[in-house]
Amino acid sequence: MSSVLLLPGDGIGPEIMAEAAKVLDRVDQLFGLDLQIDHGLVGGAAIDAHGTPLPDDTMAKAHAADAILLGAVGGPKWDAIEAGKRPENGLLGLRSGLQLFANLRPAILYPQLAAASSLKPEIVSGLDILIVRELTGGIYFGKPRGVHVNEAGDREGFNTYRYSEPEIRRIAAVAFEAARKRSGRLCSVDKANVLEVTRLWREIVTSMAADYPDVELSHMYVDNAAMQLVRAPKQFDVIVTGNMFGDILSDEAAMLTGSIGMLPSASLDANNKGMYEPCHGSAPDIAGRGVANPLATILSAALMLRYSLRSEAALKAADAIERAVGTVLDQGLRTADIAEVPGQSVSTARMGEAVVAAL
Amino acid sequence: MSSVLLLPGDGIGPEIMAEAAKVLDRVDQLFGLDLQIDHGLVGGAAIDAHGTPLPDDTMAKAHAADAILLGAVGGPKWDAIEAGKRPENGLLGLRSGLQLFANLRPAILYPQLAAASSLKPEIVSGLDILIVRELTGGIYFGKPRGVHVNEAGDREGFNTYRYSEPEIRRIAAVAFEAARKRSGRLCSVDKANVLEVTRLWREIVTSMAADYPDVELSHMYVDNAAMQLVRAPKQFDVIVTGNMFGDILSDEAAMLTGSIGMLPSASLDANNKGMYEPCHGSAPDIAGRGVANPLATILSAALMLRYSLRSEAALKAADAIERAVGTVLDQGLRTADIAEVPGQSVSTARMGEAVVAAL
Ligand SMILES: CC(C)[C@H](C(=O)O)[C@@H](O)C(=O)O
Ligand SMILES: CC(C)[C@H](C(=O)O)[C@@H](O)C(=O)O
Secondary structure, eight states, X not given: OEEEEEEEESTTHHHHHHHHHHHHHHHHHHHTXXXXXXXXXXXXXXXXXXXXXXXXXXXXXXXHSSEEEEEEOOOGGGTTSOTTXXXXXXXXXXXXXXXXXXXXXXXXXXXXXXXXXXXXXXXXXXXXXXXXXXXXXXXXXXXXXXXXXXXXXXXXXXXXXXXXXXXXXXXXXXXXXHHHHTTSEXXXXXXXXXXXHHHHHHHHHXXXXXXXXXXXXXXXXXXXXXXXXXXXXXXXXXXXXXXXXXXXXXXXXXXXXXXXXXOEEEEEOTTSXXXXXXXXXOOGGGTTTTOSOOHHHHHXXXXXXXXXXXXXXXXXXXXXHHHHHHHHHHTTOOOGGGOSSTTOOOXXXXXXXXXXXXX | OEEEEEEEXXXXXXXXXXXXXXXXXXXXXXXXXXXXXEEOOOTHHHHHHHSSSSOHHHHHHHHHSSEEEEEEOOOGGGTTSOTTSSHHHHHHHHHHHTTOOEEEEEEEOOGGGGGGOSBOHHHHTTOEEEEEEEOSSGGGTOSSOEEEEOTTSOEEEEEEEEEEHHHHHHHHHHHHHHHHHTTSEEEEEEOTTTOHHHHHHHHHHHHHGGGOTTSEEEEEEHHHHXXXXXXXXXXXXXXXXXXXXXXXXXXXXXXXXTOGGGOEEEEEOTTSOEEEEESXXXXXXXXXXXXXXXXXXXXXXXXXXXXIIOOHHXXXXXXXXXXXXXXXXXXXXXXXXXXXXXXXXXXXXXXXXXXXXXO
């Protein structure tokens, strides 16, 4: 028996989660996974129901579950809420509370969707980058933080970008291991020419390279990385970086494919317990209209089976889901975000059902 | 009489500066600008000569000059130098010492170079974005900063991201004014859903909008901005953001054009005194080979004439330089970075001389 917690969240979250749940039900039957599926509230939905973005009940269920599948959180409805109590704090609280320090964000171009990219085909064809983002430290969690009145009598906001040696070591180890399993190339991204914290990052990552003689390590400044991703993204295989730079670069890299609605992500702790989410956000502008792309969430469920549940049956189910997604793409099914011809698109539910049928 | 300080810096800096100096000499003669040109050392070149990236002599000359033209600083040669004494600190010291808080970085696609972009022509044709980056605050200068041993006994690096209300107001005012002179659209980029300092940023920028009723203000999270620049860059006109996000996004935006070797930048104080530099870096890999593109530096000289020297003759000279650059592009002259056919390119000096001839 494996226990899975579904957290739909806000915006398009509930719609896309409903389709992923159908897919999980189906592979449960097909592969005898014996899944025990529970549900919880997080983000704006939890604020509306319980006045807090991460109710104790949700946190308890998250601790108890073997793995978590999350939709997305946030939206303009909750924009006026004070810092620390916003929908995003539900997500950040889960990441931190479960010590999910390793965020794996693949940016893969599906050959069927090559035309969706805003880049020239020769620049992005075959693109397959893995961004390893540190997820429980850095400026997202650093203290002190807040807004105060400074010595000059002016209001001043401040946050602290902080990394300790063990935090850097454990995320770098994940990245070195991932590079070893892929092409053997790892690029660490920092701003070591300006920020002391990333100078320490570079020093420690460099010192670890000796333990991974089969991995070719390089370093790049974040501004240059943002540029090189546009210029020649295929130069990268695995990129490792901190929480904030990883947030920015993984979204940029995802958009190179033109189909961010296709990209799953995994956030893992030291024991492969994980939370899985689509790379895209809660898209409040299209929420409730049944047009969102559920495939990133469905593919996140596949990653969950592969990385966290890990039984032989779970691995087979993961493969089956990924194959089924390939099949529906081959069939020409497209939600609006990836449709080549505007208007020729299917609904969220139709896409989910097509994946179920293809299983 | 106007005094101009030339700071070639490192890497390709001296080569590209030599061409910009020829152009300045020529417009001086043609338009009777009465320029008094001085030279100084900064960055690695200053470290090699004087053991410090920003000698007192350079700082004194910079204070005395009406405007400064800078090449680029930094390179692997000085990578092992401790934080605070690196080539980059020369540049940062100039920005901060002269209070050049407003960094204007245009990302313009030259029609003649449209093919150089890695994006599809329809996505970038006619691209003309202005990024207004705060340059003397934020995490670049925030204290405390450094590396220490924390309570757990581990080494830990830390930097502080800090903005006060007056700092935010003055850069936002520059951006509102710039938007007013352009299309009237301003997008402020922050990470207000996570970082308190950028929540204050958003609050203050929002509160200023009432003073600019002719400007349409929007807000975007930095991860989304990095994505939208790839997806549909022409949605932007003026972008305003802090020092670190501006560093990343301006390089990304510059690379959308495919010809970062063409892009100048201006860094201004409250009285339009300024330092002007190409958007690109010191490119140590091609330094000394006479292949670098001098046009970004030459166009930076034009911006210098327009924004800082500002006499009628200086404005005419600025126009003339920009026209001359257009002429050499029309003539088909290309340095290696923008050459369509590899091998069919001209040298740095040849390009500089062609601009002089076209004046
Ligand atoms: C919603 C937000 C807090 C989050 C982040 O910044 O980490 C999101 O952008 C992401 O990348 O998962
Ligand atoms: C050289 C470096 C310190 C500088 C910066 O980060 O500001 C550069 O990248 C730039 O954008 O001008």
